[in-house]
Amino acid sequence: MIIDCHVHLTRGGGTVAERADGLVHFADKFRIDKLCLCLGPVGRGLVDRPSPEVFRDDNDKVFEATALHPDRFIGFCYVNPVHAKESLDEIDRCVADGGMRGIKLWCAVPCCDPRVEPVIERAIDLDVPVLQHTWLKITGNKEFESTPDDMATLAQKFPNAKLIFGHAGGDWEYGIKAIRRYPNVLIETAGGNPEAGFVEMAVREVGAERVVYGSDAAGRSYASQIAKVYGADISEDERVLILGKNMQKVLKL
Ligand SMILES: [Zn+2]
Numbered sequence: 158m159i160i161d162c163h164v165h166l167t168r169g170g171g172t173v174a175e176r177a178d179g180l181v182h183f184a185d186k187f188r189i190d191k192l193c194l195c196l197g198p199v200g201r202g203l204v205d206r207p208s209p210e211v212f213r214d215d216n217d218k219v220f221e222a223t224a225l226h227p228d229r230f231i232g233f234c235y236v237n238p239v240h241a242k243e244s245l246d247e248i249d250r251c252v253a254d255g256g257m258r259g260i261k262l263w264c265a266v267p268c269c270d271p272r273v274e275p276v277i278e279r280a281i282d283l284d285v286p287v288l289q290h291t292w293l294k295i296t297g298n299k300e301f302e303s304t305p306d307d308m309a310t311l312a313q314k315f316p317n318a319k320l321i322f323g324h325a326g327g328d329w330e331y332g333i334k335a336i337r338r339y340p341n342v343l344i345e346t347a348g349g350n351p352e353a354g355f356v357e358m359a360v361r362e363v364g365a366e367r368v369v370y371g372s373d374a375a376g377r378s379y380a381s382q383i384a385k386v387y388g389a390d391i392s393e394d395e396r397v398l399i400l401g402k403n404m405q406k407v408l409k410l
Pocket of ligand 1 (some may be wrong): 163165
């Protein structure tokens with residue numbers, strides 16, 4: 158089973174249905190079975206610090222897409238920890254009551270911020286993973302964007318959380334080194350160019366059981382992203398773990 162743990166409704170048509178159909182259509186070409194879907198936006202740009210109205214709307218779009226392809230999409234609930242009560246209520250609506258299976262955090266606040274803690278505690282209670290966007294940009298990060306060191310701080314605070322290190326920090330050599338000592342963190346391959354050596358280094362440093370494939374489609378192509386895993390000099394057993402078996406276990410599929 159191939160599971161892409163990181164896709165969005167970012168491109169590919171005007172409506173939620175057109176975008177959802179596009180994601181599934183191209184996933185078929187790569188035999189990707191399941192797509193973890195979070196975050197629109199549909200009909201507007203991405204908002205760094207979304208209001209509760211905005212993140213609820215994004216989650217509604219994910220529900221709409223999931224209802225169209227229930228066998229393919231797995232919803233992840235997007236929240237902004239700055240709005241604590243609204244975020245926890247939204248996790249109840251989407252995950253506890255709505256069937257979503259994970260939580261997505263983007264650039265609302267660095268993940269080392271104490272305001273993130275109640276969200277992680279709720280994820281631990283519900284036994285769902287948290288996919289945290291991270292990037293270390295040579296041109297400078299967005300104001301509230303999480304770095305690999307922020308992720309390490311979060312990982313240290315919550316040894317029982319299932320944390321997914323989105324994009325492996327972008328600068329993956331730095332990122333892998335920053336989090337390798339935390340067994341509660343999965344290294345995720347989405348985004349960026351398909352550079353040689355990334356997946357090999359992740360497997361060497363933390364073992365294939367802690368590496369998961371994601372694409373960041375439709376912002377990135379499945380082809381460029383899954384190539385990182387297919388092109389890596391690793392064993393077939395390791396490839397199977399990274400492409401889906403690890404996420405299957407995390408999501409209890
Ligand atoms: Zn993304």
